[in-house]
Amino acid sequence: MATATPTVTPSQLVVRHLQVHYPLPRRGLLGRRGVVRAVDGVNLNLAAGETLGVVGESGCGKSTLARALAGLESATAGSIKYQGRELVGLDERGWRPLRRQIQMVFQDPLASLDPRMTIGASIAEPLEALCPELDAGQRRSRVAQMLERVGLSAAQINRYPHEFSGGQCQRVGIARALAVQPDVLICDEPVSALDVSVQAQIVNLLADLQAEMGLSMIFIAHDLAVVRHISHRVMVMYLGKVMEQGPRQALFEQPVHPYTRALLASIPGHRGGESLPPLQGEIPSPSNPPTGCVFATRCPIAEAQCGRQVPNLNRVGHGGNSACHFTLQTA
Numbered sequence: 001m002a003t004a005t006p007t008v009t010p011s012q013l014v015v016r017h018l019q020v021h022y023p024l025p026r027r028g029l030l031g032r033r034g035v036v037r038a039v040d041g042v043n044l045n046l047a048a049g050e051t052l053g054v055v056g057e058s059g060c061g062k063s064t065l066a067r068a069l070a071g072l073e074s075a076t077a078g079s080i081k082y083q084g085r086e087l088v089g090l091d092e093r094g095w096r097p098l099r100r101q102i103q104m105v106f107q108d109p110l111a112s113l114d115p116r117m118t119i120g121a122s123i124a125e126p127l128e129a130l131c132p133e134l135d136a137g138q139r140r141s142r143v144a145q146m147l148e149r150v151g152l153s154a155a156q157i158n159r160y161p162h163e164f165s166g167g168q169c170q171r172v173g174i175a176r177a178l179a180v181q182p183d184v185l186i187c188d189e190p191v192s193a194l195d196v197s198v199q200a201q202i203v204n205l206l207a208d209l210q211a212e213m214g215l216s217m218i219f220i221a222h223d224l225a226v227v228r229h230i231s232h233r234v235m236v237m238y239l240g241k242v243m244e245q246g247p248r249q250a251l252f253e254q255p256v257h258p259y260t261r262a263l264l265a266s267i268p269g270h271r272g273g274e275s276l277p278p279l280q281g282e283i284p285s286p287s288n289p290p291t292g293c294v295f296a297t298r299c300p301i302a303e304a305q306c307g308r309q310v311p312n313l314n315r316v317g318h319g320g321n322s323a324c325h326f327t328l329q330t331a
Contacts, residue, residue, distance in 0.1 A: 012184055012216040013046040013069065018078035020068050024287060036287045038064040040240035046184070051210065051217040053231030053248070055224055055263070059283050061240040062220045066188040069218065070104045071095045100130045103177040107189040109169035113161040120157035123176045130180050146175035150205060167198035178209060186218045191226060203230050224267055228252055236260045239294040240286055242313060246320020256322040258299050293325065301326060
C-alpha cells in the first residue's frame with residue numbers, strides 16, 4: 001500500500017546535536033580514555049502523523065538513536081524535545097509519564113516478550129503501569145481489542161510466546177506498544193528477524209495502524225525497499241552522523257550524497273540517480289572515526305579536503321539536506 005503525503009503539522013519530536021558516546025576502558029595507568037561515538041551530532045524533526053525512515057549499514061548508530069529517543073539510553077549531549085518538553089537529562093521518574101506517549105517495538109519479537117507471561121499479561125503490563133484510570137475489566141477489554149486489531153484472536157489471550165510464530169510474536173509486541181495509545185512509535189528494525197512474506201504483512205499492519213491512530217513513527221531498517229514502502233521521509237546515517245535526509249520519493253529518485261547513491265545502487269534493478277561503484281572496505285570503528293568527513297575513507301569521489309574538514313549538512317535540490325563538500329556538484 002502507498003503512503004499518503006502528510007499535511008504540514010507541528011513537530012512531535014525535535015532533535016538537535018544529539019550525541020550518545022560510550023567511554024572505553026583506560027589503556028594503562030597514563031593512557032588516554034577513548035570513547036565510542038555511537039550517535040554524533042544528529043538533527044531530526046518528526047511531524048505528527050509522519051513516518052521517518054532511518055537507514056544505514058550495521059553499526060551506523062540507528063538502534064542507539066532509537067533507544068535514546070525512547071529514553072532507554074542516556075544522551076551525552078544535545079537536545080530531544082517532545083511537544084516542546086526537553087527529554088535529555090530526565091531521570092526515570094521524569095520519564096514515567098512520557099512512557100505513555102513514546103513507545104517502542106523491538107527487533108527480536110521473541111526476546112522482547114517474557115516467556116513466563118501469557119501474551120495477554122504482556123500486553124496488559126504497560127496498561128497497569130501507565131493507565132491507572134483503567135480497572136481490571138477495562139484492561140482485559142483493551143487487550144482483547146488490541147489482539148484483534150493486530151490480526152490475532154482474543155481467544156489466544158492466555159497462550160505463551162513459544163506457542164506463536166515470529167511474525168505473530170511481533171504482532172503481540174506491536175499490540176503491547178500501542179495498547180497505551182501513544183503519540184510516537186519507534187520501530188527498531190521490527191521486520192529484520194522475520195521471513196520476507198511476513199515482513200510485508202507487518203509493514204502493512206504498521207502503516208494501517210499509523211493511519212488509523214494518527215501515529216508519528218520512526219521506522220529503522222537496513223532494508224531500503226521496506227523503508228521506501230512505509231516512509232514519508234528518509235534519513236541516511238553513517239558512523240553516527242546524518243549523511244542525507246529528504247522526502248522519500250525524491251531521495252530514492254534523486255540521491256545526492258555518494259553514500260546514499262552507493263546504498264541505492266546495491267538494490268537490484270534500482271534506477272534512481274547515477275550509480276556508483278560498490279563500496280569497498282568496512283565502516284571504520286566509531287571509537288576512532290576519520291578526521292573530517294567520516295565517509296571519506298570509503299568515498300569514491302573523496303579529495304584531500306574531505307579528510308581534513310567536516311562537511312556541513314547543506315540544503316539540496318530535492319528539498320532535504322546532504323553532508324558532502326561536493327553537494328552542489330552532485331545535486
